[in-house]
Amino acid sequence: xxxxxxxxxxxxxxxxxxxxxxxxxxxxxxxxxxxxxxxxxxxxxxxxxxxxxxxxxxxxxxxxxxxxxxxxxxxxxxxxxxxxxxxxxxxxxxxxxxxxxxxxxxxxxxx
Amino acid sequence: xxxxxxxxxxxxxxxxxxxxxxxxxxxxxxxxxxxxxxxxxxxxxxxxxxxxxxxxxxxxxxxxxxxxxxxxxxxxxxxxxxxxxxxxxxxxxxxxxxxxxxxxxxxxxxxxxxxxxxx
Numbered sequence: 548x549x550x551x552x553x554x555x556x557x558x559x560x561x562x563x564x565x566x567x568x569x570x571x572x573x574x575x576x577x578x579x580x581x582x583x584x585x586x587x588x589x590x591x592x593x594x595x596x597x598x599x600x601x602x603x604x605x606x607x608x609x610x611x612x613x614x615x616x617x618x619x620x621x622x623x624x625x626x627x628x629x630x631x632x633x634x635x636x637x638x639x640x641x642x643x644x645x646x647x648x649x650x651x652x653x654x655x656x657x658x
Numbered sequence: 659x660x661x662x663x664x665x666x667x668x669x670x671x672x673x674x675x676x677x678x679x680x681x682x683x684x685x686x687x688x689x690x691x692x693x694x695x696x697x698x699x700x701x702x703x704x705x706x707x708x709x710x711x712x713x714x715x716x717x718x719x720x721x722x723x724x725x726x727x728x729x730x731x732x733x734x735x736x737x738x739x740x741x742x743x744x745x746x747x748x749x750x751x752x753x754x755x756x757x758x759x760x761x762x763x764x765x766x767x768x769x770x771x772x773x774x775x776x777x
Binding site for chain 2: 581583588589590591592593636645646647648649650651
């Protein structure tokens with residue numbers, strides 16, 4: 548089965564609010580984590596990544612937090628916009644293992 | 659960033675026919691390409707790992723004789739769905755992996771996907 552999962556399958560937020568998407572992983576050997584955005588009918592789009600030797604990484608409007616103690620990953624999107632509506636997947640990998648994807652969270656932005 | 663293309667983007671075929679899907683890395687050499695399938699409202703499931711010049715490694719439960727993978731060059735991998743049936747209808751996504759070079763370590767770039775519908 549999948550070793551990476553998500554707490555919430557759907558998330559609705561008001562435009563302009565911050566979004567937080569959570570992810571749990573079970574493979575303690577994973578050392579690299581990625582968040583992807585997938586719009587309908589398209590392939591995954593890289594958003595941000597983080598290595599296991601970090602606990603926080605910031606990008607443009609996005610922040611990824613990694614808590615290795617509880618094997619938890621989160622994606623924070625600041626000032627959520629309608630264009631952020633999509634399905635978000637976390638993925639993990641370690642060593643030579645391929646990416647393992649979580650179940651995905653659908654983010655809906657309410658204008 | 660690196661670009662990965664897939665062709666065709668959509669294909670509809672009759673049951674029993676074979677369909678070939680191409681995955682190309684356009685501006686970099688990919689020693690490894692991955693093939694995923696995605697059912698509606700589901701996550702991406704890895705089907706196989708394709709290394710240039712060698713046989714693909716299939717994930718458990720994926721029939722290698724049904725899903726033929728060829729990785730003949732560093733920029734092209736093909737997935738052929740043989741004797742397709744309606745249950746093979748899915749969204750097939752490839753990705754190309756590169757390490758070192760001008761890209762960050764462990765970056766994997768995804769294609770836009772191919773929607774296969776088997777009637």
